[in-house]
Every structure is written in structure tokens, then in C-alpha cells.
Amino acid sequence: AQKVTQAQTEISVVEKEDVTLDCVYETRDTTYYLFWYKQPPSGELVFLIRRNSFDEQNEISGRYSWNFQKSTSSFNFTITASQVVDSAVYFCALSEVSGNDMRFGAGTRLTVKP
Amino acid sequence: DVKVTQSSRYLVKRTGEKVFLECVQDMDHENMFWYRQDPGLGLRLIYFSYDVKMKEKGDIPEGYSVSREKKERFSLILESASTNQTSMYLCASSSSSGRAYEQYFGPGTRLTVT
Numbered sequence: 065a066q067k068v069t070q071a072q073t074e075i076s077v078v079e080k081e082d083v084t085l086d087c088v089y090e091t092r093d094t095t096y097y098l099f100w101y102k103q104p105p106s107g108e109l110v111f112l113i114r115r116n117s118f119d120e121q122n123e124i125s126g127r128y129s130w131n132f133q134k135s136t137s138s139f140n141f142t143i144t145a146s147q148v149v150d151s152a153v154y155f156c157a158l159s160e161v162s163g164n165d166m167r168f169g170a171g172t173r174l175t176v177k178p
Numbered sequence: 179d180v181k182v183t184q185s186s187r188y189l190v191k192r193t194g195e196k197v198f199l200e201c202v203q204d205m206d207h208e209n210m211f212w213y214r215q216d217p218g219l220g221l222r223l224i225y226f227s228y229d230v231k232m233k234e235k236g237d238i239p240e241g242y243s244v245s246r247e248k249k250e251r252f253s254l255i256l257e258s259a260s261t262n263q264t265s266m267y268l269c270a271s272s273s274s275s276g277r278a279y280e281q282y283f284g285p286g287t288r289l290t291v292t
Contacts, residue, residue, distance in 0.1 A: 166281065
């Protein structure tokens with residue numbers, strides 16, 4: 065069975081601090097996809113990134129970076145120099161090849177204080 | 179701009195009422211999804227549809243049904259609302275080609291059943 069664990073329920077940092085959100089997953093599939101979504105206070109989930117299981121390269125997009133390690137079944141998300149606008153709930157998700165069976169973690173609420 | 183809209187942001191219903199939640203997407207996506215979001219549980223899939231008139235059960239279909247008569251519209255139906263169905267309901271859509279697997283979400287409907 066597929067499962068995603070986000071052990072950090074809430075994180076609070078001060079602006080300009082770096083912060084890492086952890087994500088650990090379980091799956092028996094050899095091909096799968098991993099995602100991160102952001103849910104700001106407005107409620108609408110916003111897609112941030114998708115990785116497939118064959119691509120373990122780390123990715124950087126501006127202040128955001130993702131570290132995918134199959135050996136530890138982890139897909140962690142780091143925000144560098146955090147800003148107040150980064151305050152949101154962040155979800156990690158895992159899906160099978162079809163993309164129709166997506167499993168979400170419980171989410172991590174990030175609060176960035178000025 | 180991609181767009182998924184949901185008929186209501188907030189809804190209050192009484193126990194036993196039949197409730198309809200509507201979702202419309204304008205991206206010509208084949209796949210549509212209904213999730214419920216509860217604190218500490220993340221998003222859980224209720225139903226999804228990969229084509230008009232087609233539907234598949236997700237993890238928690240009990241007490242719900244769905245309807246997809248047109249490609250752009252996916253309705254979630256609570257046959258007889260109960261207080262344990264008080265939750266945030268999120269609709270999403272995705273393509274079966276191109277940027278497949280990337281789900282686009284609506285703003286959510288917060289349903290309270292009293």
C-alpha cells in the first residue's frame with residue numbers, strides 16, 4: 065500500500081531562516097511520482113513540483129529546492145531565506161503511474177514570522 | 179489560465195439533507211477528482227472519474243456518490259448528510275496526456291452539517 069508521512073505537523077520560523085519540510089513515502093511500485101503542493105490561506109492547492117521515480121536529481125527553483133533520495137524513501141523540500149508569503153500548509157503526495165491514485169501526507173503548516 | 183471552480187465556498191446543511199457539490203473545469207481535462215480534507219489526515223480521495231459517465235471509488239466513498247454527465251462537470255452528492263461529513267471538499271482535474279498527473283485544484287467548499 066502507498067503511504068506518505070509528513071512527521072512535522074507545524075513549523076514556525078522567522079523570516080530569512082532556511083526551513084526543510086520532511087516527506088517520507090512507502091510504495092511497492094518501481095515507477096511512481098512524487099509531488100509537493102502548497103495550500104495558502106485562500107485554500108486552493110498550488111502545484112509546486114513533480115518528480116518521477118527514475119529521476120533522483122535534486123531540483124532548485126529560486127528559493128525552493130527538493131532533495132529526492134530513493135535509498136531513504138524521502139523527498140524533502142527546503143525553502144531558503146523564507147518569507148512571510150511562504151506561510152501555508154504544504155503537502156507531499158505520491159501517485160502510481162496512472163496518476164489517478166494520489167496519496168497525500170497529512171501536511172505541514174509553515175508559519176513564517178516577520 | 180487553468181481554472182477549476184466549485185459552486186460554493188461555504189455551505190451549511192442539516193442532517194439528512196441531500197447535498198450537491200458542483201465542480202467545473204475549463205481545461206478539457208479527462209480526469210476529475212473529489213477529495214475531502216480533514217486536519218491531521220491530509221486529503222483523502224472520495225471518487226474520481228476518467229471519462230464522461232465513468233467513475234471509480236477512492237479510499238472513502240461511503241456516504242457519497244458522483245455524477246459526470248459532461249466532461250467539464252463533476253458533481254459530488256451526499257445522499258443523506260451526516261455530521262461526520264462536515265469537512266473541506268476539494269475538486270481537482272488533470273490531463274491524461276501532456277502534463278499528465280499534475281492535478282489542478284479548485285478553491286474548496288467548506289461544508290458544515292448540523
